[in-house]
Amino acid sequence: MMSCGEIKDSLGAWLDQELDATAAAQVRAHLEGCAACLKEKERLEFLDAALKRVLESRSAGVAFESIWGAVERSIRKPAPWYQRLWDRIDIGLSPLRPAWVLSVAAVLSLGAFFLVRYLPEWSARNSFTFVESLDAHGANVALFRDSGSRTTVIWLFEPPEDQDEVSEEAPAASTGF
Amino acid sequence: MAKTGTIVELSDWELVQRCQQGQVSAFQELVSRHYQKVFVVVQGIVNHREDAMDIVQDTFLRVYRKISGFKGDSSFYTWVYRIAVNLAIDFKRQKKRAPMELAERGEGYDEPVEDPDRIGSDPGRDLQRKEIERRLLAAIADLTPDHKAVIVLRAIEGLSYKEISRLLGCSEGTVMSRLHYARKRLLEKLDSVI
Numbered sequence: 001m002m003s004c005g006e007i008k009d010s011l012g013a014w015l016d017q018e019l020d021a022t023a024a025a026q027v028r029a030h031l032e033g034c035a036a037c038l039k040e041k042e043r044l045e046f047l048d049a050a051l052k053r054v055l056e057s058r059s060a061g062v063a064f065e066s067i068w069g070a071v072e073r074s075i076r077k078p079a080p081w082y083q084r085l086w087d088r089i090d091i092g093l094s095p096l097r098p099a100w101v102l103s104v105a106a107v108l109s110l111g112a113f114f115l116v117r118y119l120p121e122w123s124a125r126n127s128f129t130f131v132e133s134l135d136a137h138g139a140n141v142a143l144f145r146d147s148g149s150r151t152t153v154i155w156l157f158e159p160p161e162d163q164d165e166v167s168e169e170a171p172a173a174s175t176g177f
Numbered sequence: 178m179a180k181t182g183t184i185v186e187l188s189d190w191e192l193v194q195r196c197q198q199g200q201v202s203a204f205q206e207l208v209s210r211h212y213q214k215v216f217v218v219v220q221g222i223v224n225h226r227e228d229a230m231d232i233v234q235d236t237f238l239r240v241y242r243k244i245s246g247f248k249g250d251s252s253f254y255t256w257v258y259r260i261a262v263n264l265a266i267d268f269k270r271q272k273k274r275a276p277m278e279l280a281e282r283g284e285g286y287d288e289p290v291e292d293p294d295r296i297g298s299d300p301g302r303d304l305q306r307k308e309i310e311r312r313l314l315a316a317i318a319d320l321t322p323d324h325k326a327v328i329v330l331r332a333i334e335g336l337s338y339k340e341i342s343r344l345l346g347c348s349e350g351t352v353m354s355r356l357h358y359a360r361k362r363l364l365e366k367l368d369s370v371i
Binding site: 009012013016018043044046047048050051052054055056058059062064066067068070071072074075079083 | 201204205208209212213216217220221226229230233234237238241242309310313314317328329331332333337338353356357360363364367371
């Protein structure tokens, strides 16, 4: 036995003929004996009729020429190359949505994670080792990076004596790590 | 509009096939068949006549550009509605993100249009009807674009929940709950007049 609250929650779907036969029969039986729910059903019917009337009356009087004229001008004008390219790529069902972008980003991130996690030989292929020198405001700095072992070694060297332009931030130690 | 006797008798799918062969007059016939209903749905969502005109024009332009890829998996009007509704929803979301711009442009929502044929001899009843329409439009304007889309598609087109779910790309349960919520909100706003 459905309560009045449950019946009221189902009335819209019942009016739309979207309830299964059992639920629809329960609603119908309840309405025969419940004035409050019957009143709610009438309000819903009134609302649906008013909605249709209001929306349709506001849209009356749109001339075909006003729509077609603009569409025809646009389709006669050749689309730029990027538009044609996009039309081929885009499936045309809906514009790009933030939710889609986030989903794609999440899938790509997961893919990258599993690639690195379970295919170490793939990431090993991309390992690199190099040494570079940097000009750090007068101090000499050299970096050694090895992505395979994820190691970075930093050398700091005393500047030559004839160069007195030393940054305040340069460490005093001759070597460091 | 000049129509040939042959074209007006063709089905939507036959017209689509002619469009795919480059026949613009076939597309013109398709637009003439569907523009009014598409306009009603779009205006129901964006609640602004000029914006709705722009979106409907954009919809048919997109339809034309993509029609070569249309395989007829769904009906033509469902496909057109899907594009139109998505454009309208995205438009509303963008507008919501730029309320200041909207205010600066001095734009607002359309007021109810008085249909001369519907003016009756009972001033009291006319006044009540106008009040209901005014409140109803304000209540629709307060709904989110997703809720507007389901209630408009159901009210105007009488589409089934399954059709609406396909069109909006959501589940039938979502359609049902959005419709329930939207109707409840609209009834609350009309509480004192109906």
